[in-house]
Amino acid sequence: MNPKKFFNKKLREEYFFLTHESGLKIYVFPKRGYSTSCAIIGVKYGSINQTYETFSGRKVHTPSGVAHYLEHKLFESEECDAFSLYAKFGASANAFTSFDKTAYYFSCSEKFKDSLKILLDFTQSPYFTPESVEKEREIITQEINMYYDSPRNRVTNNLLKCLYKNHPVKNEIAGTVDSISEITHEILYDSYNNFYNPNNMSLCLVGDFEVEEMFSFIDKNIKKSEFKPALTIFPEEPESVFNPRVSEKMEVASGFFNFGFKEKLEGEFLSMKDVIINDISLCALTLKSGRLYNRLIDRNLINVSSFFSEHFNGPYFSSIIFEGNSEYPEEVASIIREEAENMTRNGIEKEVFERAKKNVYAESISMLDGVKAISNILLEFSFLGYEIFEFIDKISKIKLDELNEKIKNKFRGDFSALSVIEPLD
C-alpha cells in the first residue's frame, strides 16, 4: 500500500490518504504527543437517501427514519452489543445520523487497535431480528418525542418544510412516530446492503500512532463487496420556497425563529470555492461589528447569545439559515433580508472583506484543534471531495472582486421563508 501524503508547512501538520482496494477511503492523521486517539467510520447514507435504485436496478422507497433506525441497531451483534466490547478497553463510543451521512466513532487513550477492530467488525456485520427491531422502536419513539418537545428542533424542522417542497431534507432525521412504525428488519437489511458498502464509506484515524501499521491493520480487517452501492433518487425541487411562513405555539418563554434563504444548486454539491465564498460572505454579513448585528442588538430585537447563522447544504440542497430567540421575528427577518440584499447589491467593502476572511481562515484552522475535531472534518471533507489543507490555503487567496461577482444572486428575499415558535397564549 502506498498512501498519498498531504503536508502543510505553516500548520506543521501532515496526513496520509489512500483508497483501499475495497473502495474504502482511508485517512490517517498522526498527532504526536496526544493521549487521545480516535477513529470514525462514515457511510454516505443519511435520512435523505430515502428513495434509491439498487445495483440490480430495483427501485425502492423507504419510510423516513431508516438510516437513524439502522444506526441504533448496528451496535448489536448475536452475542452482545459493541458498547460492552468497547467498555473492556475503556473506549468511549457513539454514533450519529445526519441528513446525508451516518457515522460511528470512538476515542480512547490505550489499546487503539482493539477498539478499531470492534468498530470495523460491527459496522461490517449487521445482525437484527424482528424482535430486536421491535424492541428498539419504543426507544426511538422516546427519542422522537424528546426532539418534538424541543422548540429549537421544531422551529428548524418547520423551516425546512417551508423551504423544500419535495427534497427529503424536509423530513425529520429520526422520522416520525408514524413513519418508524413501518420500519421492519427486512427494510433495515436492505438499506444496509445497499449503502454500507466500502465504496460508499470513509474511515478516518487520528492519534499518536504509526501510520503504516494502521494501514496494514485496516487492510486485514476490511471485507470487499461484490456489489456497488445503490444510487439515491432525488425528486425535482422547484427553485421557489414551498411556503414563506409558518408559525406554531409551544410551552416556551421566548419566541424562536429560523429564517432561511433557499439557494439554487448546480449539481450535487457546492464546489470548494463556492463553500469558501459562502463562508466569507455570510461572515461579512454577520460580523459583530457589522450593520446587521448592530441593528438587531441596538433595539434588543434578538437574544445575543442565541443568534447563529450557517450555510446548510448537502446533496442537491443549499440554504442559508439564521436562528435565534426573538419577540419580533418578522422585524428580524425583514432586517436580515434588507442587509443581505444591500450586501449583494453594493458588494462587500474591502476592509470588511479582509476582516471576514481572517475570521474564516482562523475558524478553519481551529477545525484542526483536537483529534475528534480533525476526524470529523476529514470525514466531512471526504464525502465532499475536498482536501483540508487546500481548503485553508484557498481562503487566503480569495479575491474581493471575484466574491462580489459571485454573491450577486445570493440572499434573494423572494426565495426566503420564516419559521416561528411563539409562546402559548
Next chain:
Amino acid sequence: MERREICKEVSFCYHNSEKFKRALISFAMFLPLTRESASRFSVIPGILGHSCKKYPDFLKLNKRLEELYGASISSDVFKLGDYQTLLLSATTLDEKFSMEDSPLISNISDLLVEIIFNPDFENGIFKEEAVSREKHQVVEDIKSEFDCKRKYSLLQCEKLVYAGQPSEIGRLGEIEEVEALNAKKLTDSYHEVLKTARIEITMVSSSPFEKIYKKFKEEILKLERSEVDEFKNYVKSGSPKELNEQLEVMELEQCKLVLGFVTGVAEPSEGTIVLQLVTEIFGGIPQSRLFINVREKMNLCYYCSAKYDMSKGTIFVESGVENKNVDKAKSEILRQLEFIKAGEVTEDEIESAKKFLCQIYRTTDDVLSHIADFSLFYAPFKKFITPWEIIEKIKKINKEQIVEAASKVCLDSVYMLCGREQNES
C-alpha cells in the same frame, strides 16, 4: 503547569502546550452566592465584555477582535458549589498560524486586561445605555432557562434538593432584581467584585507567559483588595424526613423525570473520586446499570443517566419517559441503586468504570478548554491536583470502597414534568 500567587486569593496558572492552534486566557472571579448579590453580580461579565475605555462601544471592540483573526472574548456566569463564578475568557489563534505573524496573544491579553480593569465609564459609572442592554440580555437568558425542558427540569430538581442553601439561588439571580438595577449600583458591584472575589487567571498557550503575568499582576496590585471571607460550601447528606416531590404539567409529548440524590461527599473531600466511580457504574458509562436496564432491557426511554456534581455532593438522574411509565422507571432506577448498595457489582463493571474515568482524565490535556475547565474547577476549593494524580487514585479503589460510598447515596427529591393530555388520561 506553573502556578503563581499574585496576592492573597489571586493566582495565575499557566499551562504550556504546543498541541493547539489557539491560545486561551481566562479570568474567573469566585463570589459566595447570596440572594442579595447574585442578580447584581450576574450582569457584570456581560457589561465588561461589551466595551472598554479604549474601545468604547460594541462595534469598535468587535472590529478590534475581528482584526485579531476573530479572537473572542466571551463572558459567562455559573455556579460552582455555593460560589457564583463570573468568567471572562479570551481565545485567539496562536500567532504562529496567522497570515502575517501578528502578535495575537499579546494583543488579546492587552484587550482582556483593558476590558476587566478599564471599563467604559462616563462620570465614573457605567453608561446607562450599556446597563440597560445588558440587563435585558440577562433577563432574556433567565427566561430562556424555561425553554429547554430537560434543562428546566434539572434546575427545578436542583431547587428542591438545595432548598434553604445558597445553591437554591439561580446562577443569574432573579428577573425582578436584575430589572431594578441601575448604573450606580452596578458600578459599585463591579468595584466590590474586584476587591472581594477569589480570582483565578488561567493561560493555556505555547507562548511564554511572563509578560502577560506581569500585566495582570500590575493591575491586580493597584486594587485595594479586602480580606476575602472564609467560604462555606453547604453539603447535604442522609435521607430526608419526607421525600421532596414536585409535579408540573405542561403541553409536552414526553415526561421529564429527575431524581436528586445527596451523598454528603463534595470537594475538596478525597471521597469524591470513589463517588465518581459509583455514579459511572450507576448511570454514567455506556454499560451503566441505568442504560442497560431502564433503556435496553425495559425500553422505557431514550436517555436515563446519572451525573455527579462533585462541587455539591449531589447526583442527579435524568430520564425522558412516557407518563404512564414514570413509576416503572423510578422504581427501576432506585432498584438498581439498591443493588449497588448491596454489593451486587461485578469486577467487570468496576473495571469498565475505572477505564472510562481514567480515559477522561488522561485526555484532559488534549482539549484546550478542558485544561482550563479542570484547573478552574478545583481552584475555589484550593485543591491542587493533576489529572494524573486522580488516575493513580482511581486505580487503587476497590469494590468495598465503592459499596461503602454507594451507601451514602440517598434519594432526596423527585421532580416530574408531565404532558397535559397524558397526565389527565
